[in-house]
Amino acid sequence: MFGETTELATFESVWERAEEIGSPHLPKEQGRILFEAGQNSNGIAVEIGSWLGRSTALIGCGVRNSGGRLYSIDHWNKIAGGIIESDLDIWERWNSMVEDWGLERFVVPLRGLSHEIAGGWDSKRKPIEFLFIDGFHGYLETSPLRFPELWKKAYGMTSWKIGRRKIPMEDYAPIFPRGVKLDYDAWANKVCVGGILIMHDINRPEHPGCTKVWKEEVIDSKYWTVLIDSDGFGMARRNY
Numbered sequence: 001m002f003g004e005t006t007e008l009a010t011f012e013s014v015w016e017r018a019e020e021i022g023s024p025h026l027p028k029e030q031g032r033i034l035f036e037a038g039q040n041s042n043g044i045a046v047e048i049g050s051w052l053g054r055s056t057a058l059i060g061c062g063v064r065n066s067g068g069r070l071y072s073i074d075h076w077n078k079i080a081g082g083i084i085e086s087d088l089d090i091w092e093r094w095n096s097m098v099e100d101w102g103l104e105r106f107v108v109p110l111r112g113l114s115h116e117i118a119g120g121w122d123s124k125r126k127p128i129e130f131l132f133i134d135g136f137h138g139y140l141e142t143s144p145l146r147f148p149e150l151w152k153k154a155y156g157m158t159s160w161k162i163g164r165r166k167i168p169m170e171d172y173a174p175i176f177p178r179g180v181k182l183d184y185d186a187w188a189n190k191v192c193v194g195g196i197l198i199m200h201d202i203n204r205p206e207h208p209g210c211t212k213v214w215k216e217e218v219i220d221s222k223y224w225t226v227l228i229d230s231d232g233f234g235m236a237r238r239n240y
């Protein structure tokens with residue numbers, strides 16, 4: 001549909017296709033804001049948390065319109081030296097989406113833990129004009145990673161692959177730090193002055209960690225001017 005076209009994509013044409021990409025929760029009105037933020041960013045955009053790529057497609061088409069570039073960060077189930085084997089291969093699905101949409105030249109995957117990737121990011125060469133945070137939704141955790149039974153069933157998660165070994169899901173739980181606080185601390189200060197921060201799933205009772213970071217770090221901060229503070233979506237512009 002889009003391929004290597006030089007025509008600018010409209011939000012409506014992008015959404016018609018993007019809503020077919022499975023997503024935990026990204027409704028049309030939020031999709032529009034992501035697309036427009038990508039389109040207005042005119043340079044480098046970064047998203048933390050891509051899953052199958054609904055937000056990637058929306059921001060990616062926005063940055064393609066403006067000639068910018070999106071860096072998509074996700075571990076895509078490759079965590080702490082292991083890979084989760086699953087019927088739903090989210091890494092494969094995300095890559096096929098990018099290829100089908102003709103976004104390869106505009107979207108770059110960075111596979112790994114967001115705070116580790118932040119360590120190698122060169123802010124001078126790559127000042128971020130738009131940052132979208134939608135990764136792990138707890139505030140800050142270091143406990144062993146275990147998935148709810150519902151997820152294991154829904155996505156057909158069967159085992160961990162570590163080197164050549166296969167280990168049943170229930171017998172392995174990697175320990176590593178993760179959380180919205182970690183993502184915010186590692187990435188928000190890389191947003192340039194005048195740049196945009198969007199945080200997903202704030203102000204929702206089921207995600208207190210996202211709301212806590214939004215309230216502690218953004219609301220009433222001299223560094224940010226809040227533009228949207230709604231149910232599920234926070235947007236702010238960096239002042240200095």
Ligand SMILES: C[S@@+](CC[C@H](N)C(=O)[O-])C[C@H]1O[C@@H](n2cnc3c(N)ncnc32)[C@H](O)[C@@H]1O
Pocket residue numbers: 022023024025026048049050051052053054055056073074075076077112113114115134135136178179
């Ligand atoms: C809520 S989903 C993202 C949804 C996506 N933005 C969309 O439009 O559908 C969260 C994603 O964050 C990823 N993730 C969670 N913790 C992470 C971390 N510490 N580093 C990198 N990715 C992480 C998960 O693999 C998952 O794909």
